[in-house]
Amino acid sequence: MKNAIITAATKGMGKAIAIAFANEGINLAICSRNSDELAAVKAELTALNPKIKIFTSVTDCSIKEQVKAFALEAEVELGTISIIVNNVGMYTYSSILDDTEDAFTKQVNTNLAPAYELYRYFGKKLMTARSGHIFTICSVASLTPIAEAGTYSVTKYALLGLSKVMRLEMQPYGVKVTAVIPGSTLTASWDGMQVDKDKMVLPEDIASAIVNAYKMSPGANVDEIIIKPAFGQI
Template sequence: MKNALITASTKGMGRAIAIAFAKEGINLAICSRNQADLLAFKDELLALNPAIKVFIAVTDCSIKQQILEFAGAAEQELGFISIIVNNAGMYEYASILDDAEETFAQQINTNLMPAYELYRYFGKTMIAAREGHIFNICSIAAINPIPEAGTYSVTKFALLGLNKVMKLEMQQHGVKVTAIIPGSTLTDSWKGMQVDKDRMILPEDIASAIVNIYKMSAGANVDEIIVTPTFGQI
């Protein structure tokens, strides 16, 4: 049975991806900053598929030590982690010139650092096993920057760059790396805003894409996939 680690897993895309992998019979290591959410979601996943294992850890993904502790505990509990989904992220609606003093560090540490550290932690193990698939949840802002979300755009651009480097480093070892590049997706980032869900990508759409990419043959790697709303960005 395969083991997947998903960051920021109780809401939005992370939640939908965890549910999709549970249905595929894949063991899960999931994290969130809220223990009650994690416990409830673990019960939900096990009810969905009692055959899988679900490891949970309260983790602030913006803190390097906590992300490394989560990785180590997941590996100890489940064994070899062959799937990583770097989903943790934060979105702040502001131009760079209007950023608060701590904004740059916060967004680097949330949108980029966890993917970098998990790659360094698990990468050599994947190389030794000649197996693995890393998914990095980027954003359409990595390709078409959003001036009203300047620092977010910069960090997602950096994550897409990291994805490209990962792909080049891992391809000779048979380890797959895929950038998921969604447009406007119905997640908590839109909380408090008036939006029409029928004009947005749903988290389940991203989860479906990831599972189908994962299930491709050993010789096929999807470098990146762009998913945008049918009617255009919101």
């Protein structure tokens, strides 16, 4: 049985990805800052597939020490981790000039640093194993910046850059690295806004794309997955 670690997996894309991997019979290590939400998702996943192991951790991914502790505990509980899903992120609607004093640090620590730390922790282990797959949830803002979400765009550009560097470093060892680049996706970021879900990407679409990329033959790597709403960005 393979083991996957997913950051921020109690809602939105993270939860959909956890469900998709559970359906594939993959053991899961998931984290969130909310213990009640973690317990509820664990119960849902266990009901979905009682044969898999599920490790949960209350983790604030913006804190380096907690990310590293989550990685270590996941290994202890499940064994070798071969799938990494860098999902945690935050969206702040603000131009750079209107940012709060801590906006840059907070978004770097949430949107970029956790993926960097998990790569530092697992990278050489994946190289030694000569197998594995790293998925990083970026954004269309990684390709085309959004002035009204300036610092968010900067961090997502950096995250896509990190994914490209990881892929180049992992290539000689057969470890796959995929950047997932969603457009307007129906997640908690849209709470309180009136949107038509039939004109948006759904979290399940992202999860389906990830599982399909994961299941490809050993010689095939999907470098980037770009998924946008059929009717255009919201």
